[in-house]
Amino acid sequence: MALKIVVLAKQVPDTRNVGPDAMTPEGTVNRAALPAVFNPEDLNALEQALRLKDQFPGSTISVVTMGLPKSAEVIRESLFRGADFGYVVTDRCLGGADTLATSYTLSQAIRKIGDYDIILGGRQAIDGDTAQVGPQIAEKLGLTQVTYAEEIISLDEKARKVVIKRHIDGGVETVEAPLPLVVTVNGSAAPCRPRNAKRVMKYKNATVPAERPAEKAEEIAARNAAKPYLNINQWGAADIDADLKQVGKAGSPTNVKAVKNIVFKAKESRVMTGSDADVEGLIVELLNDKIIG
Amino acid sequence: MDSVYVYCEIEGTTVKDVSLELLTKGRKLANTLGVKLECVIAGAGLDGVEKQVLPFGVDKVHIFDAPGLFPYTSNPHTSILVNLFKEEDPQICLMGATVIGRDLGPRVSSALFSGLTADCTELEIGDFDMTCGLDADKKPIVKHFENKLYQIRPAFGGNIVATIVNPEHRPQMATVREGVMKKEVLDPNYKGEVIRHDVAKYVPAAEYVVKVLDRHVEQAKHNLKGAPIVVAGGYGVGSKENFDMLFELAKELHAEVGASRAAVDAGFADHDRQIGQTGVTVRPKVYIACGISGQIQHIAGMQDSGIIISINSDPNAPINSIADYVINGTVEEVLPKMIKYYKQNTK
Incomplete structure (x- = not known):
């Protein structure tokens, strides 16, 4: 039996390389100042989806992301690696969303996709590290969840059950859960397979309408009429029947009161070189003061 | 009403350190606010478990003791907190930023439409002025809130520190990692009320959907937290x-x-x-x-x-x-x- 798989992906600023202009004075992320990358754990989730697709031929993978039009980059990357369909949820009114507003928006997009057996996403995104969106989507869709998944061990499509190995504090656990289900995948799970060259050729020009330059819109429309797979779905708040009170800033119970660069309680440091004399001097001093030894 | 709640995590029948640390912090917050500190413990075979938490100054211990509640699974524990909080309307709920807390917290916050801040490094009480739009003269409309929970956390890969407030929804929820707060016994003989709840009233049978087939927990290989x-x-x-x-x-x-x-x-x-x-x-x-x-x-x-x-x-x-x-x-x-x-x- 073929499965309908949904993968949640996010394009994130690469917080591993952050400069001083990373934040705006209002305390939001200055995305323009940072390279945007595919959230690493979402790639682990995509791999689990691709393995299910390998195991159950005819399965389809729909990748959903919320963000600026350029976040279609993560959709293309997913198509290159084996996903089938992509959806970019993008709308001005979705900006400023906290995790609750984000999960509401994504859950509405998943409802619109409609038919799903399993929803996979990364455990957390590196720009917020909250790990909240997955469980919140599960709650909003009335599904249960398995978080911190390491591996989908087996899936019984007749019994509609899946067995998953997951990380817990200080150990591992194997659980059996019913489909449909939300699974969040840990970074220690299998890494995502690389791009497939043929798929790169096929999908490299796939775009959402908002990415297309106005002067070329007609030309692209004509080309895409013959190649509909080059149209990545673009949805606004109205397309997913979103209640505007529950999206963006309006739908976010959390407020940022203040953001500051931390000022450490600076100490008077003793600075020395790595020379033999300096290092030995320090060791002897620490030993004499009974700080070590 | 108005209490500070701590969700106490257990391993077997032992309350985890991270929860005891939060009880100590929760006691201080409750004192500042002039309210009670309450806690929830859900598991199986919990006779006498209150003795582990009362010394930290807990005024009310809510015990949910039933075979399906340990090992932890998402739905039953969510039902307990959601249904209890609908009755009790606490103003603050703290839990460990553990695998369990980070699985449970977001589900509860979603069900109750309340704000949740992950991995806080400091928690304080203070006032908050929130701008909500402009009035007819285009002057900002400011709402003033008193005694709200400041949820302070490094954000954005740890490059900044943000203070988060969720003034309009209850409970104000936060998770905190183990070791961030210090655990201190308040009074070994502290007297608090103990309530053993009827679990079936809070958790419909249909919520026991995930089965734990196998579970393996090891003692940590090292003692980083306690190393001199x-x-x-x-x-x-x-x-x-x-x-x-x-x-x-x-x-x-x-x-x-x-x-x-x-x-x-x-x-x-x-x-x-x-x-x-x-x-x-x-x-x-x-x-x-x-x-x-x-x-x-x-x-x-x-x-x-x-x-x-x-x-x-x-x-x-x-x-x-x-x-x-x-x-x-x-x-x-x-x-x-x-x-x-x-x-x-x-x-």
Whole structure:
């Protein structure tokens, strides 16, 4: 039996390389100042989806992301690696969303996709590290969840059950859960397979309408009429029947009161070189003061 | 009504340290607000479990004791908190930023439409002015809130610290990592009320949907949190092989080895050795930082160390500003010398 798989992906600023202009004075992320990358754990989730697709031929993978039009980059990357369909949820009114507003928006997009057996996403995104969106989507869709998944061990499509190995504090656990289900995948799970060259050729020009330059819109429309797979779905708040009170800033119970660069309680440091004399001097001093030894 | 709640996590029938730490913090917050501290413990075979928590100053212990509640699964524990909170309307709920807390917290916050802040490093009470639009004269409309929970956390890869407030929804929820707050017994004979709830009233049978087939929990391989001396390495250590030097020095000093997030991400060290906001918080007597630049997210997890020694080839590494001793040099150059001279001078 073929499965309908949904993968949640996010394009994130690469917080591993952050400069001083990373934040705006209002305390939001200055995305323009940072390279945007595919959230690493979402790639682990995509791999689990691709393995299910390998195991159950005819399965389809729909990748959903919320963000600026350029976040279609993560959709293309997913198509290159084996996903089938992509959806970019993008709308001005979705900006400023906290995790609750984000999960509401994504859950509405998943409802619109409609038919799903399993929803996979990364455990957390590196720009917020909250790990909240997955469980919140599960709650909003009335599904249960398995978080911190390491591996989908087996899936019984007749019994509609899946067995998953997951990380817990200080150990591992194997659980059996019913489909449909939300699974969040840990970074220690299998890494995502690389791009497939043929798929790169096929999908490299796939775009959402908002990415297309106005002067070329007609030309692209004509080309895409013959190649509909080059149209990545673009949805606004109205397309997913979103209640505007529950999206963006309006739908976010959390407020940022203040953001500051931390000022450490600076100490008077003793600075020395790595020379033999300096290092030995320090060791002897620490030993004499009974700080070590 | 208005209480501060702590969700107490258990392993078997033992309440975890992270929850006891939160009870201590919760007691202080409740005192500031002039309200009660209450806690929830859900599991199986919990006779007498209240003795573990009452000494931390808990006014009311809510016990949910039924066979399906341990090991933890998401739905039943969510139902307990959601249904209890609908009755009790607490103003604050704290839980550990553990695998369980980070599984449970978001579900509860989604069901109750309340704000949740993950991995807080500080919690305080204060006032909040929120701008909500403009009036007819285009002047900002400001709503004033008193005695709200400031949820303070490093954000954005640890490059800034944000104070989050969720003034309009209850409960104000936050998760906190183990070791961030200090656990202190308030009074060994503290008297609090104990309520054993009828679990079936809170958890419909249909919520027991996930079955735990197999579970394996090991004692931690190391005691990073309690170690008197920590030798920690960052990305500047350069490789997994170079990390062996840290282990060698740690062995000599009877220390434990820790790592920054960058070093863990690079595969130099195991995840369970990560020190920082998204790892372990340590307060050793001596902290030796090797090739660690010192992002806020790391410093949040070690700033209360006694003596800090920074070995870094970059004289401007941020960690140097909080170090007592700064050695300008590479890890490869300095560590072998430290090992050598330590051995020489202790023989």
